[in-house]
Amino acid sequence: MTGIIDVALRAGVAKSTASRALSGNGYVSAETRERVERAARELAYAAHSSASSLATGRTSTIGVIMPMADRWYFAELLAGLQQALIDDGLDLALYGAAEGSAERARMLDHALAGRRFDGIIAVCLQPGAHELERLAGIGLPLVSVGPFTQGADTVSIDDVVAARVATEHLIDLGHENIAFLGDEPDADQFSFGERKRLDGYRQAMIAAGLEEHIRAVPTQSTIPEAFATAAALLADRRSRPTAIAAVCDEAAVGAIIAAQRLGIGVPSELSVTGIDDHRYAEMFSLTTIRQNPREQGVEAVRLLRARMQDPEAALEHVVSPATLVARQSTAPPRAETAR
Numbered sequence: 070m071t072g073i074i075d076v077a078l079r080a081g082v083a084k085s086t087a088s089r090a091l092s093g094n095g096y097v098s099a100e101t102r103e104r105v106e107r108a109a110r111e112l113a114y115a116a117h118s119s120a121s122s123l124a125t126g127r128t129s130t131i132g133v134i135m136p137m138a139d140r141w142y143f144a145e146l147l148a149g150l151q152q153a154l155i156d157d158g159l160d161l162a163l164y165g166a167a168e169g170s171a172e173r174a175r176m177l178d179h180a181l182a183g184r185r186f187d188g189i190i191a192v193c194l195q196p197g198a199h200e201l202e203r204l205a206g207i208g209l210p211l212v213s214v215g216p217f218t219q220g221a222d223t224v225s226i227d228d229v230v231a232a233r234v235a236t237e238h239l240i241d242l243g244h245e246n247i248a249f250l251g252d253e254p255d256a257d258q259f260s261f262g263e264r265k266r267l268d269g270y271r272q273a274m275i276a277a278g279l280e281e282h283i284r285a286v287p288t289q290s291t292i293p294e295a296f297a298t299a300a301a302l303l304a305d306r307r308s309r310p311t312a313i314a315a316v317c318d319e320a321a322v323g324a325i326i327a328a329q330r331l332g333i334g335v336p337s338e339l340s341v342t343g344i345d346d347h348r349y350a351e352m353f354s355l356t357t358i359r360q361n362p363r364e365q366g367v368e369a370v371r372l373l374r375a376r377m378q379d380p381e382a383a384l385e386h387v388v389s390p391a392t393l394v395a396r397q398s399t400a401p402p403r404a405e406t407a408r
Contacts, residue, residue, distance in 0.1 A: 072114075079108035097311070128185045130160040131373065133213075134176065134204075135192035137165045140291070140319065141347045142362050143192065145213065149366020150190060157374060162186065176408040177203045188373045190214060191221075195261050210376040214369050216262040222372040222384055224365050226391040228262045229343075231358040232269030234393055235342040236314045238356065240277045243401045244312040244340060247274065248284045248302065250295060250324055251316025263316050265289065266344065270314050288323075290316055295323025303331055312340040318347035318357055325353050325398065337401035346394055354397035365389050 075123055077087035082101060090097040090105035097105070106113075128212035131154055138144045147163070154161050164181065166173035177200060181189065188210035194200045194217045201220050204211055215225045232249075239247050249270040251263050274283050288298035295315065303309050303324075321343030328339050335341060343350065346359035368387050376383065 070296060075112055076105060076108045076114050078292050079112060080105045081217050086346050118191070128160075128187055129146060129158065130162055131187050131370075132162050132164065132181055132189045132209075133192070134173075134188040134189065136162045136167055138163075141349075146362040146366045147193065149363035149371060151366075153365075153367040154368035157291070157370065159370075181207060188194045188212070188377055190369050190373060191256060193217075195260060204245050210373055210380065212369050212373045212376065213267045213366060215264050215361070220384075222376055222386070224368045224372060224387040224389060225262075226358075226365075226389045228265035229269040229272065231344050232266035232314065232316075233273045234258070234391075235271035235344060235356075236256075237277075238393060239312045239314060239340055239342060239399065240249070240273060240279070242312075242340065242399060245277075245279055246282050246310045247279070247312040247314055248294070248310040250286050250288060250299060250302070250313050250320050253350045266316050284310065288320060292319050292323040292326070295320035296327045299324035299325075299327035300330065302332055303328055305326060307316075309333075310339075312399070313342070315341060315343045316345035318345040318350050318355060321355055321357065321398075322347070322349055322353050330375065336398055338403065340399040340402070342399060344391075350394070350396070356396045356399040357394050359394045360391045 073087055073091075074084050076091070079144055080087060086097060086101065087105050089154060090102045091109060105110060133147070135143055135147065162184065164176050166176055181204070186209055189204060189207065190212045191204055191214070191262045193198070193215040194213050201213065201217065205220065211221045213221045214225065215223075216225050216228045217223070222399050232278060236247060247313050249267055251267060274280060286298060288295050299313065313321070313324050315324055321341050324341050325335050328341075331340050341355065343355050343357040344360070346357050349355075350357050353354055368389065372385060372387065375385070
């Protein structure tokens with residue numbers, strides 16, 4: 070059976086150098102690393118995971134903590150993380166728990182600290198719960214995916230800008246009575262990212278002189294919950310908005326379905342925007358802000374690998390692209406309902 074010493078002899082380097090080159094634990098020149106990797110391929114060398122872990126102190130396993138992957142964004146992000154980790158020869162240990170839940174708190178305080186990982190990728194950290202501090206206390210390389218961008222390498226879209234651009238699109242069309250469908254303004258149990266999107270909506274409304282029309286309608290960001298909330302919002306013609314800026318595409322789709330059930334034309338009587346470019350967005354002709362969570366997952370793995378290689382490097386914050394995609398769910402308001 071081929072061992073690490075055989076690879077070292079074939080490459081003409083010391084055993085310790087071959088081990089560093091193949092494990093990534095420590096500096097090896099690019100030329101030496103290539104020579105060692107070529108020797109390993111030629112000898113069909115495969116490190117035994119247990120022996121490799123004992124020798125290098127590494128497990129080749131990355132802990133990923135995220136909300137339950139039952140929503141499109143999290144499922145797509147997880148797919149990107151998993152593929153990038155596989156491509157890098159790393160395993161994934163997934164810990165899923167809802168934001169603000171007791172299970173998530175226990176996971177942060179006990180479960181993760183008792184496991185052996187090479188690093189942690191945390192999705193949608195909540196600053197109010199001091200989640201970053203709790204994870205940092207574990208002492209492992211850490212990357213945060215989501216809007217909380219302090220104290221760790223991070224990748225995210227700019228949630229404030231995304232919501233502001235979506236709202237400005239509605240304002241540019243002539244809408245003034247625009248409701249925000251999403252987070253509850255002061256509820257700690259809701260996502261930090263959703264609150265930042267609410268901030269973006271408010272910024273756009275204030276900049277346009279529409280403070281008196283600011284209306285945040287709280288709902289959970291799922292199609293069924295948003296459907297029920299939007300149906301109640303739209304039922305009264307006298308107080309009905311002419312446009313809805315939804316916190317995400319799932320909430321936007323719920324609003325469109327509610328409007329259709331009530332006989333309200335979209336976009337002739339109601340314009341709707343979302344954020345994400347969910348796989349359903351094209352089906353519902355939804356105007357939205359496009360982001361790519363799979364690419365964010367790949368970028369998060371790159372950041373973690375870089376942090377593992379150089380723990381003392383300056384923190385890096387990557388802003389993922391987010392662009393307006395105008396479809397047929399938005400149009401100028403009718404003259405009699407514009408105000």
